[in-house]
Amino acid sequence: xxxxxxxxxxxxxxxxxxxxxxxxxxxxxxxxxxxxxxxxxxxxxxxxxxxxxxxxxxxxxxxxxxxxxxxxxxxxxxxxxxxxxxxxxxxxxxxxxxxxxxxxxxxxxxxxxxxxxxxxxxxxxxxxxxxxxxxxxxxxxxxxxxxxxxxxxxxxxxxxxxxxxxxxxxxxxxxxxxxxxxxxxxxxxxxxxxxxxxxxxxxxxxxxxxxxxxxxxxxxxxxxxxxxxxxxxxxxxxxxxxxxxxxxxxxxxxxxxxxxxxxxxxxxxxxxxxxxxxxxxxxxxxxxxxxxxxxxxxxx
Amino acid sequence: xxxxxxxxxxxxxxxxxxxxxxxxxxxxxxxxxxxxxxxxxxxxxxxxxxxxxxxxxxxxxxxxxxxxxxxxxxxxxxxxxxxxxxxxxxxxxxxxxxxxxxxxxxxxxxxxxxxxxxxxxxxxxxxxxxxxxxxxxxxxxxxxxxxxxxxxxxxxxxxxxxxxxxxxxxxxxxxxxxxxxxxxxxxxxxxxxxxxxxxxxxxxxxxxxxxxxxxxxxxxxxxxxxxxxxxxxxxxxxxxxxxxxxxxxxxxxxxxxxxxxxxxxxxxxxxxxxxxxxxxxxxxxxxxxxxxxxxxxxxxxxxxxxxxxx
Numbered sequence: 279x280x281x282x283x284x285x286x287x288x289x290x291x292x293x294x295x296x297x298x299x300x301x302x303x304x305x306x307x308x309x310x311x312x313x314x315x316x317x318x319x320x321x322x323x324x325x326x327x328x329x330x331x332x333x334x335x336x337x338x339x340x341x342x343x344x345x346x347x348x349x350x351x352x353x354x355x356x357x358x359x360x361x362x363x364x365x366x367x368x369x370x371x372x373x374x375x376x377x378x379x380x381x382x383x384x385x386x387x388x389x390x391x392x393x394x395x396x397x398x399x400x401x402x403x404x405x406x407x408x409x410x411x412x413x414x415x416x417x418x419x420x421x422x423x424x425x426x427x428x429x430x431x432x433x434x435x436x437x438x439x440x441x442x443x444x445x446x447x448x449x450x451x452x453x454x455x456x457x458x459x460x461x462x463x464x465x466x467x468x469x470x471x472x473x474x475x476x477x478x479x480x481x482x483x484x485x486x487x488x489x490x491x492x493x494x495x496x497x498x499x500x501x502x503x504x505x506x507x508x509x510x511x512x513x514x515x516x517x518x519x520x521x522x523x524x525x526x527x528x529x530x531x532x533x534x535x536x537x538x539x540x541x542x543x544x545x546x547x548x549x550x551x552x553x554x555x556x557x558x559x560x561x562x563x564x565x566x567x568x569x570x571x572x573x574x575x576x577x578x
Numbered sequence: 579x580x581x582x583x584x585x586x587x588x589x590x591x592x593x594x595x596x597x598x599x600x601x602x603x604x605x606x607x608x609x610x611x612x613x614x615x616x617x618x619x620x621x622x623x624x625x626x627x628x629x630x631x632x633x634x635x636x637x638x639x640x641x642x643x644x645x646x647x648x649x650x651x652x653x654x655x656x657x658x659x660x661x662x663x664x665x666x667x668x669x670x671x672x673x674x675x676x677x678x679x680x681x682x683x684x685x686x687x688x689x690x691x692x693x694x695x696x697x698x699x700x701x702x703x704x705x706x707x708x709x710x711x712x713x714x715x716x717x718x719x720x721x722x723x724x725x726x727x728x729x730x731x732x733x734x735x736x737x738x739x740x741x742x743x744x745x746x747x748x749x750x751x752x753x754x755x756x757x758x759x760x761x762x763x764x765x766x767x768x769x770x771x772x773x774x775x776x777x778x779x780x781x782x783x784x785x786x787x788x789x790x791x792x793x794x795x796x797x798x799x800x801x802x803x804x805x806x807x808x809x810x811x812x813x814x815x816x817x818x819x820x821x822x823x824x825x826x827x828x829x830x831x832x833x834x835x836x837x838x839x840x841x842x843x844x845x846x847x848x849x850x851x852x853x854x855x856x857x858x859x860x861x862x863x864x865x866x867x868x869x870x871x872x873x874x875x876x877x878x879x880x881x882x883x884x885x886x887x888x
Contacts, residue, residue, distance in 0.1 A: 303785045379614045381610050382611055396618060473603070506844065548725070558713050
């Protein structure tokens with residue numbers, strides 16, 4: 279620096295103001311990074327705690343037997359099975375409806391039309407309705423008005439309405455990512471709109487739609503409020519024999535044994551929480567993996 | 579007319595393209611339309627069915643001043659039942675405020691880091707893990723509040739009960755954080771790269787670009803992210819029910835137990851006779867919740883559209 283101080287080339291020298299800016303920049307980057315990490319720490323802590331306190335309860339017997347002794351001992355089999363029932367039937371209802379709605383929005387709906395705008399607003403609002411209001415709707419509509427009673431069917435339909443926006447948005451994004459040129463090429467061959475959708479657009483969007491559906495599975499499995507009054511029961515000594523029966527469910531079971539039943543040994547609710555979170559985590563991880571795999575395979 | 583018949587796929591009669599494919603096409607177009615408007619049908623349906631169950635109470639019994647201004651919720655009192663939601667509104671508001679005070683700084687910080695500073699694998703992993711945070715079911719969050727946070731708060735602050743505004747606020751903050759982060763990140767991504775390039779060409783450091791250019795340009799998106807976070811925290815049910823203590827008081831400090839609007843419905847609906855005043859009053863709270871979240875969502879959407887129209 280001293281060697282050039284006599285010449286006119288000093289202008290590239292690190293000035294104090296630039297040094298200070300560089301330091302602030304470094305500091306800010308660290309602080310923001312720490313903020314991001316703060317959101318990561320709880321995930322790690324929760325997983326570790328659940329694993330540590332819940333894993334002693336987990337055994338083959340825990341997963342395959344009924345609760346006993348007024349739910350203070352035994353397993354979680356009926357709750358596990360009930361969650362599978364509820365998720366499966368809610369999927370049967372919400373997937374065809376949601377995918378079809380996404381097809382309409384992506385392939386048919388005129389852009390900037392008032393109806394399209396209202397549909398989008400309705401989807402956003404449906405996603406934002408509190409889960410307990412969905413429960414009230416399920417009770418008023420499916421249980422009372424359509425006379426389904428408190429049953430697996432009523433609870434599944436309530437879950438389906440609640441998770442519908444997830445399916446619509448994920449499917450819509452996936453359909454939108456199919457290049458317009460694919461459709462145009464197909465129309466030019468003389469195909470109708472529906473033939474184009476069925477043979478060209480849907481196959482290319484299918485895996486993306488699947489990711490959205492998987493994500494919906496994990497949401498539906500973890501929901502408690504919407505099924506509490508529409509078809510899930512605190513305790514049943516037998517398995518449901520059909521979709522008009524009530525059922526136990528994993529999420530409600532966790533709520534019941536951790537707040538309503540006194541004297542449950544600590545490892546049982548931790549075990550239930552671990553199983554529930556484990557299912558959700560595995561399903562989510564699979565969905566994330568699928569998305570990354572698809573991105574790497576993408577040809578366009 | 580001749581040219582038109584040449585262009586039609588099968589061309590059975592001059593200009594007439596109504597073959598089987600045409601009818602199939604029209605059928606599916608109508609079917610997709612019917613499914614397409616299902617979201618509208620359900621939103622209206624939710625309002626109608628919830629209103630229908632609560633209508634009798636709202637129209638005949640309900641004293642509007644009492645409902646909104648009285649803190650006394652005594653639905654089971656045999657002699658004089660009162661239906662005041664003020665304490666619950668205060669409880670819900672307190673928890674929402676605390677949760678946003680926790681979630682907003684961290685979510686915006688994380689979103690800036692992910693959108694502007696992090697690169698490659700770090701960014702991918704951060705996004706995946708924050709997505710995992712969003713996947714934790716609300717009943718598991720409530721359970722964590724009950725079994726882990728509760729003793730932790732009692733021990734660290736030396737208070738008699740750990741199920742309070744602070745506990746529920748932290749839990750709700752963590753639940754809302756992933757949504758706020760992801761919407762805020764989208765808002766940062768929506769700022770055109772030319773803005774960044776222009777600022778950097780003037781010699782601004784990365785932080786100066788963020789602070790002076792990107793934050794002002796993304797402010798509507800951030801506002802809308804915050805609003806949706808509020809909506810999420812406000813409407814959460816199971817986690818608040820389990821972590822807030824469920825005591826009907828107007829909170830004076832973060833260590834007071836409260837009862838949320840949503841939690842009241844969840845806790846009491848199972849024990850009320852169908853059609854009773856109490857049952858209908860719970861549906862009235864449901865309509866109140868639906869209306870508030872509806873307004874929050876519409877405002878958030880309106881703000882976001884404001885940016886797109888600019």
